[in-house]
Amino acid sequence: MAEHGAHLTSSGVSDASLPSIFEVLAQQSLSATLHPAIGHAVRVFAEKYPERLGVLVRYYDEIYLLFDTLVQSYYLKKHGGSFAENFYDLKRVPSGNVDSSVLSQRLRLRALACLVLIPYIKQKLHSLYEKLLYNMGDSGRRAFLQREASKRQKLKGLYLLCFPYASSAWELLTLIYQLQYMLRHGRWHSPSMHLSGTELRHVSDEDVVENDAVGLFDASWSNMSVRSRLLRLIKLTLNSAAVAMSTSLSVGVFFLQFLEWWYASDSSATSLTALPVPAPPHSEKLKDVPCSCCPLCRRERVNSTALVVSGYVFCYTCINEHVKRHRCCPITGFPATDEQLVKIYEQQL
Known part of the structure; x- marks a missing residue:
């Protein structure tokens, strides 16, 4: 049915190799699924080993940026398209020169920047907006109009006011x-595809033949020197490792999509039974520390403050400085931010 619908839009640019809108949206959906799905898998493992894997959660966006850059650069160089595009048998060709099947290094760098940097910047800008909105509230948008506000507060208020309009304009x-x-x-x-200077086309049979791996022992093997043979072995080993990673990533896509669906359905489901409150984690760091003392300074607590991720109570200044510096709970190692500090007002009896 989708194939019949694609023929209804045959006016304008006529090219048999031009992908349909359904194929384009499918590869976009796959590309957008990888970041949250892998992120959820990382959080699941980090909850089991917080002291070792907590750094993966804190710097997940940067780690994924590096991983995405390596994967997309390999696919652009090897297959002429991104991972999601190659998954649906699509490739990129230079704009205005669709007969050329090879992307120049300049076009590959432009395409890589549009594939990797634009989503990263959008994610960071959205996270900054959510953080400022949480800290300043809706009234923060009017901060840049207040004379008594500092320049920093005015800039934050201006950002809160302009970001929704800029995001809507991009959409x-x-x-x-x-x-x-x-x-x-x-x-x-999409605008990012236009900025990259490339267009999408279907992969042809000639492209499949060109991407086939070169055999290890061919007619020129016997005429090579020992150094040339060693370099070829190293190159083929790296290519084999890249192909293995590519195949594993393609197979893992289905698992990641299922994981995202499972997580979404599980988080939206209403619990029928209330689970008991789990016991606090035990730690040798709290040995011989009275309940009324701060686990960090080992003195009587001042301005008692609880850390939401673990439930432990500290002095406000102690835990605030520790979280800002180390971004984790000092007892359990769970990832934490200063927004997860809750002050406790103890009634003096």
């Missing part, structure tokens, strides 16, 4: 590109 521009592509009045399905 509207993306929708316009998709509508033009669907009606065959445009060659790009």
